[in-house]
Amino acid sequence: MNVHSHNHQALDAYENVLMHLKEKHIRLTQTRKAVIAYMVNSHEHPSAETVYKELLPLYPNLSLATVYNNLKLLVDEGFVSELKLSNDSTAYYDFLGHQHLHIVCEVCGKITDFMDVDVLKVHQEVHEQTGYQVTKAQLILYGICPDCQAQKKNA
Template identity: 65%
Template structure:
């Protein structure tokens, strides 16, 4: 229940922010926001489109990309671009965590790094920048790909 309440509060916060910026709130935009808040994965625009299409048959892939761009521009969604992959993946409010991606299958996981605040402070101290967000990506092999490799 707590997670549902937090998701609803987050959803309302995003909508309020967009309204305050005079950004149109369409049904597809609301659906994409709900989708991004509710997913624990890092979907591509194509995955979001495929998942939402049954409920929004008039929605186009371009609509998904345009909505994701708005959410990226407003700081609610982060783009994740993996080395050796042309697909862009998206993460809702993912700029305070570290991502790890499988070099083989492209699966992305999050983990919280307790030292990331220290990294922000050190970066500020050395450069004079005020850090507003970060994107840290580690690469390796996920357990499933390790198991497949071990079978060979």
């Protein structure tokens, strides 16, 4: 995917979120738009504190509570998922622009998207075996990233 098509997709996703919130009569403040734009354009899985630190220079009146409230709204509306990792009290956030899984490094904590999984097939298989209708899923795999493996070999 080239940069232009990614920017176009991000703009479409941003506009889609704004349109959804407008239809639900949810106020679109400048800070709310900033948090939405940050999440849509993020290639990471930021914590609320990270979003706050990144946006504060542009929005000096921004509070950490405002960031948390906006992230909660985005989670509640189904645009962002909240990732809670084992042995870590921090919540990380991921914009749900595509179906994917996450793998987390047990050494450095880096979170990486894993794309080549047919998540819908997993939902179907769960339904067939259990009768449950899957409404959302969060599967997190754990391992050791290539960087940490290399450091261990060199130590």
